[in-house]
Amino acid sequence: MFKALILEQQDKKTTADIRQIDESMLPEEEVLIAVEYSSLNYKDGLAITGKGRIVRQFPMVPGIDLAGQVIESKDTRYKTGDNVVLTGWGVGEGHWGGMAEKASLKADWLVPLPNGLSGKQAMMIGTAGLTGMLCVQALIDAGVTPDSGEILVTGASGGVGSVAVTLLATLGYQVVAVTGRITENGELLKQLGASRVIERSDLEEPARPLEKQLWAGAIDTAGSKILAKVLSQMDYNSAVAACGLAAGFDLPTTVMPFILRGVKLLGVDSVACPYEKRVAAWNRLVELLPQSYYQQACKEVALEEAPAVAEAITNGQVTGRIVIKL
Incomplete structure (x- = not known):
């Protein structure tokens, strides 16, 4: 029993x-x-x-x-x-x-x-950390470098977001963390490596097709109107790794960011990630966290x-x- x-x-x-x-x-x-x-x-x-x-x-x-x-x-x-x-x-x-x-x-x-990791630490990483690592790797593979500009991370207080903030900061990126609980979690996110923290409400207004270019890359765990807003603010030839739908599974956007700014929207899945890619991501997590x-x-x-x-x-x-x- x-x-x-x-x-x-x-x-x-x-x-x-x-x-x-x-x-x-x-x-x-x-x-x-x-x-x-x-x-x-x-x-x-x-x-x-x-x-x-x-x-x-x-x-x-x-x-x-x-x-x-x-x-x-x-x-x-x-x-x-x-x-x-x-x-x-x-x-x-x-x-x-x-x-x-x-x-x-x-x-x-x-x-x-992985060597150098306890079972408890592995679960402190878990699906969230594995997904965060895969998102970071997707941005790297898309050519987003630490000198490209600021990287936005939505849902930064959550599991995926907090790992992504930590990994990006360790790799030398300037990270802007988005949270709906800035008073409660703002200082923690800065300790994890965020250079600054902004309110989620800043991204919840309906997006225009294109807005001021702000972000060289982004990791989005929210979806819906937040992802639409992020896409409208991306730099030319930038990339967004999307892995979540905490705000909804719809995407009220236009083709404008993609065809006028060359923005790349990269879907990231960790559920059926192939074995070799999964092992490589785990080993990278041990190295970087x-x-x-x-x-x-x-x-x-x-x-x-x-x-x-x-x-x-x-x-x-x-x-x-x-x-x-x-």
Whole structure:
């Protein structure tokens, strides 16, 4: 028997309960893992609260991330005792995820825990950090350099945003952080490396097709009218890495930024990111993230606290990363 957070649906409402369940209830996959840590992302918050159509079947164990140790494996790539990390692949949505003391997963979904990283630190990074790294790499690949100009990061108080701010600052970029909680989080974002912080409300007004050129690059976690505003303010031959929809999945923009300023809109996905690219991003994260990041932008909670924190994260009341100790 082991402990798990189980989501059920009753009368179209999602319930979340901590239960002791038997190992035989786990899906039959190739690798059985003793979960050390999971994390709580915005998507997990939507799943647990039922505010978003995230879970595709019930009952479900949420948790799109996990770090732990292999108990047994039918795949030769992993053996008992190996430390592994999982992010994405629909785990916690269509397949039981990380908010349980054990998980049964496909070997293809796993990566080895990078050298120099603990399981807890891996979850302090998690899907959010991996996505942040992929966004930063997308800007680099698009030719945006530290001397190109200021880089805007929306949703900077969240998991993806806080990692992106840290990585960009470490690489020498001038970072402008956007947050709806500037009084609460402005100083933290500067400690993470932002050169300045601006209010989210500055980007919530309807965008004209083209506005004053302000940004050499941008990482957007919001979507909707915020992304539209950002696109209208991009420099000539700049790039935007888009990875989120916290403000909505619509995009009320025009073709003008793309055809008159050569702006590149780069979609970034970490869910089905190929193995080689995923491993490279993890290794780069270990190299670039300073030790101070783990103290400044992360909070540890118990599994029993997950439902309350899920409510808070969907209400925009969580700063940085939340790790769950199993």
